[in-house]
Amino acid sequence: xxxxxxxxxxxxxxxxxxxxxxxxxxxxxxxxxxxxxxxxxxxxxxxxxxxxxxxxxxxxxxxxxxxxxxxxxxxxxxxxxxxxxxxxxxxxxxxxxxxxxxxxxxxxxxxxxxxxxxxxxxxxxxxxxxxxxxxxxxxxxxxxxxxxxxxxxxxxxxxxxxxxxxxxxxxxxxxxxxxxxxxxxxxxxxxxxxxxxxxxxxxxxxxxxxxxxxxxxxxxxxxxxxxxxxxxxxxxxxxxxxxxxxxxxxxxxxxxxxxxxxxxxxxxxxxxxxxxxxxxxxxxxxxxxxxxxxxxxxxxxxxxxxxxxxxxxxxxxxxxxxxxxxxxxxxxxxxxxxxxxxxxxxxxxxxxxxxxxxxxxxxxxxxxxxxxxxxxxxxxxxxxxxxxxxxxxxxxxxxxxxxxxxxxxx
Amino acid sequence: xxxxxxxxxxxxxxxxxxxxxxxxxxxxxxxxxxxxxxxxxxxxxxxxxxxxxxxxxxxxxxxxxxxxxxxxxxxxxxxxxxxxxxxxxxxxxxxxxxxxxxxxxxxxxxxxxxxxxxxxxxxxxxxxxxxxxxxxxxxxxxxxxxxxxxxxxxxxxxxxxxxxxxxxxxxxxxxxxxxxxxxxxxxxxxxxxxxxxxxxxxxxxxxxxxxxxxxxxxxxxxxxxxxxxxxxxxxxxxxxxxxxxxxxxxxxxxxxxxxxxxxxxxxxxxxxxxxxxxxxxxxxxxxxxxxxxxxxxxxxxxxxxxxxxxxxxxxxxxxxxxxxxxxxxxxxxxxxxxxxxxxxxxxxxxxxxxxxxxxxxxxxxxxxxxxxxxxxxxxxxxxxxxxxxxxxxxxxxxxxxxxxxxxxxx
Numbered sequence: 068x069x070x071x072x073x074x075x076x077x078x079x080x081x082x083x084x085x086x087x088x089x090x091x092x093x094x095x096x097x098x099x100x101x102x103x104x105x106x107x108x109x110x111x112x113x114x115x116x117x118x119x120x121x122x123x124x125x126x127x128x129x130x131x132x133x134x135x136x137x138x139x140x141x142x143x144x145x146x147x148x149x150x151x152x153x154x155x156x157x158x159x160x161x162x163x164x165x166x167x168x169x170x171x172x173x174x175x176x177x178x179x180x181x182x183x184x185x186x187x188x189x190x191x192x193x194x195x196x197x198x199x200x201x202x203x204x205x206x207x208x209x210x211x212x213x214x215x216x217x218x219x220x221x222x223x224x225x226x227x228x229x230x231x232x233x234x235x236x237x238x239x240x241x242x243x244x245x246x247x248x249x250x251x252x253x254x255x256x257x258x259x260x261x262x263x264x265x266x267x268x269x270x271x272x273x274x275x276x277x278x279x280x281x282x283x284x285x286x287x288x289x290x291x292x293x294x295x296x297x298x299x300x301x302x303x304x305x306x307x308x309x310x311x312x313x314x315x316x317x318x319x320x321x322x323x324x325x326x327x328x329x330x331x332x333x334x335x336x337x338x339x340x341x342x343x344x345x346x347x348x349x350x351x352x353x354x355x356x357x358x359x360x361x362x363x364x365x366x367x368x369x370x371x372x373x374x375x376x377x378x379x380x381x382x383x384x385x386x387x388x389x390x391x392x393x394x395x396x397x398x399x400x401x402x403x404x405x406x407x408x409x410x411x412x413x414x415x416x417x418x419x420x421x422x423x424x425x426x427x428x429x430x431x432x433x434x435x436x437x438x439x440x441x442x443x444x445x446x447x448x449x450x451x452x453x454x455x456x457x458x459x460x461x462x463x464x465x466x467x468x469x470x471x472x473x474x475x476x477x
Numbered sequence: 478x479x480x481x482x483x484x485x486x487x488x489x490x491x492x493x494x495x496x497x498x499x500x501x502x503x504x505x506x507x508x509x510x511x512x513x514x515x516x517x518x519x520x521x522x523x524x525x526x527x528x529x530x531x532x533x534x535x536x537x538x539x540x541x542x543x544x545x546x547x548x549x550x551x552x553x554x555x556x557x558x559x560x561x562x563x564x565x566x567x568x569x570x571x572x573x574x575x576x577x578x579x580x581x582x583x584x585x586x587x588x589x590x591x592x593x594x595x596x597x598x599x600x601x602x603x604x605x606x607x608x609x610x611x612x613x614x615x616x617x618x619x620x621x622x623x624x625x626x627x628x629x630x631x632x633x634x635x636x637x638x639x640x641x642x643x644x645x646x647x648x649x650x651x652x653x654x655x656x657x658x659x660x661x662x663x664x665x666x667x668x669x670x671x672x673x674x675x676x677x678x679x680x681x682x683x684x685x686x687x688x689x690x691x692x693x694x695x696x697x698x699x700x701x702x703x704x705x706x707x708x709x710x711x712x713x714x715x716x717x718x719x720x721x722x723x724x725x726x727x728x729x730x731x732x733x734x735x736x737x738x739x740x741x742x743x744x745x746x747x748x749x750x751x752x753x754x755x756x757x758x759x760x761x762x763x764x765x766x767x768x769x770x771x772x773x774x775x776x777x778x779x780x781x782x783x784x785x786x787x788x789x790x791x792x793x794x795x796x797x798x799x800x801x802x803x804x805x806x807x808x809x810x811x812x813x814x815x816x817x818x819x820x821x822x823x824x825x826x827x828x829x830x831x832x833x834x835x836x837x838x839x840x841x842x843x844x845x846x847x848x849x850x851x852x853x854x855x856x857x858x859x860x861x862x863x864x865x866x867x868x869x870x871x872x873x874x875x876x877x878x879x880x881x882x883x884x885x886x887x
Contacts, residue, residue, distance in 0.1 A: 071732060075739075111536045112537050120530060306538075309747065309748025334574060335719065343538065
């Protein structure tokens with residue numbers, strides 16, 4: 068029997084995957100599991116997009132251009148222009164979700180063993196794409212106590228060596244919800260220009276910024292035309308994760324013509340998803356006002372609720388729909404398993420993502436979890452209630468366990 | 478300005494891409510271009526699939542399971558079972574078209590520098606996926622004079638070395654339309670077992686076999702449970718190339734659990750395409766009878782027409798919807814450019830794919846072209862008329878050119 072590849076062996080599993088059997092067991096035991104572990108919003112997809120699918124009247128579902136429908140790219144360029152970003156349709160390749168855009172960007176820009184600096188904690192699948200492209204991710208740690216703000220410029224300088232070829236940020240961030248301010252972007256701009264690096268920015272949560280703060284895209288940074296590459300997606304913006312439509316955007320013509328070769332090899336992005344994505348460009352402003360207001364009140368319920376629990380710390384995120392929280396436990400992973408496996412409160416339990424998988428450095432995030440506030444407010448309130456009680460109960464269980472062990476040890 | 482990657486630089490362009498500007502010029506000059514160069518059928522997508530899209534009534538276009546809808550995988554398993562293939566739903570991962578299935582298979586099974594033997598001419602994008610995965614393609618040449626039959630087993634043995642990890646076939650073949658017979662598959666079975674290799678088979682044209690011949694899947698070969706991996710797709714079967722739905726199918730559990738990690742990293746295959754693909758499983762048999770009859774008569778018009786032109790040789794393909802033809806010219810590429818650029822017959826010209834790009838060995842296929850018979854019969858007849866006249870005219874043009882050069886040379 069032939070062996071699988073080293074790369075396949077090394078590919079990381081999803082950080083929440085090992086909890087799935089415990090969640091299934093909880094459901095089987097008759098409990099309702101409140102899923103705070105994944106970013107699948109319950110928000111409705113805009114009606115214009117759903118209607119476009121219903122009205123699809125072609126007789127053949129054909130390939131599109133490898134870069135996506137011309138009309139869609141032109142429409143998307145206008146969307147960026149409406150955000151004061153200088154983007155032409157030729158600066159856009161439509162991809163199979165943001166995922167493919169990241170992979171294309173890595174394969175286009177980096178050779179195997181090249182290093183890419185990423186503030187950690189970061190979206191766990193970056194590890195997978197880096198492994199596929201042979202790229203080494205070099206984490207630069209951000210801390211809960213600083214609300215995950217970007218470290219000072221000196222910390223970056225320490226990490227940069229002759230193999231460093233780029234920096235990747237997610238803004239606003241998954242898993243932290245951190246929203247970069249103009250000063251931080253200016254810091255990145257300086258580093259990137261000084262070292263001639265690529266700057267990748269995953270801006271798929273662009274629409275979701277709170278407390279009156281604006282989103283600043285790296286495409287607005289002066290002099291970065293040849294350095295800046297953004298990864299975008301319709302998944303979260305229009306709550307249509309299943310459309311699998313993303314985009315790679317850059318003014319660097321070499322990057323775009325090279326990425327086009329990767330795009331041509333896989334023929335075209337999904338036609339039906341593009342129909343939905345293009346129609347979604349006509350989503351009324353009211354939709355975003357409502358969705359943002361909804362996420363904002365969910366955020367406040369979740370974050371204020373978490374901070375009201377003794378021993379829990381949760382910085383208030385400025386964007387996206389995730390929050391990181393430190394729990395008064397030794398191992399968040401054990402706790403996440405226990406709460407599914409051995410605990411319920413009034414017939415409910417909670418699934419969370421242990422944060423360790425979002426860190427590349429060892430032993431970080433062991434007491435942290437990521438929570439997504441993509442569920443309706445009542446569920447979030449219930450989740451807080453479950454967590455509050457679980458965190459009271461958990462130490463007693465541990466004590467009981469350790470006494471039991473003591474007895475056996477005698 | 479930072480440089481792009483070596484891989485990006487080395488990525489091949491589509492073999493027909495350089496002809497695109499000439500086709501555009503032909504259209505601008507007022508000519509109609511008959512596109513025999515691409516496999517985008519004009520056949521209608523089954524009504525059940527189109528209707529399923531129109532009836533899509535979910536309010537949120539959600540992610541699916543990373544391996545695809547469970548119901549779709551179960552339905553697809555039944556489809557294979559109806560072909561007498563022992564496939565369970567757990568042996569299937571739904572992918573972004575056949576393209577992603579090939580890439581997943583390569584990344585799962587091979588380390589960089591591992592060698593994969595492929596009968597040439599082969600589907601040009603295999604080069605791209607191999608490059609992305611770092612795999613070396615080792616071509617084993619098949620010849621037009623043999624109608625592209627598989628070479629004898631000794632030729633394979635000569636190619637096999639300590640780096641050889643697999644064999645990849647396309648059955649029926651793109652670009653040759655070659656349909657493997659049972660003996661050939663038995664030969665492959667023996668080699669694969671003797672050398673403990675993976676056997677990949679791209680079977681996306683499975684439905685299109687002609688002249689009463691049956692398709693033989695590698696999944697039916699005894700003792701290959703851990704070696705056989707098939708790549709499949711709905712693109713051609715149901716004429717829905719734009720759905721971007723394919724599948725990776727194998728009984729090898731290590732392969733499937735590893736490929737699943739690649740699948741999880743990109744989250745999920747397109748939801749709307751899956752809706753269409755799942756519905757298409759209920760396509761009535763009549764659809765395939767009609768479509769096959771249509772392709773068969775198109776094949777005969779094209780192939781018989783080509784062979785009726787002096788100096789043209791075109792073996793009759795047993796499957797798919799491509800034919801390879803040798804033309805009485807020194808350079809098929811120059812001829813393909815000339816016919817777009819400088820020739821038209823009654824307002825029509827023809828776009829073909831020069832075959833050189835389908836060979837990995839240098840200097841092969843220089844006089845060959847690939848033609849797709851995916852257009853209606855009248856267009857194919859017109860294309861033959863254009864070609865017949867063009868091939869009469871072309872030598873005169875060359876003579877005139879060379880005289881002109883002679884004059885200037887004096």
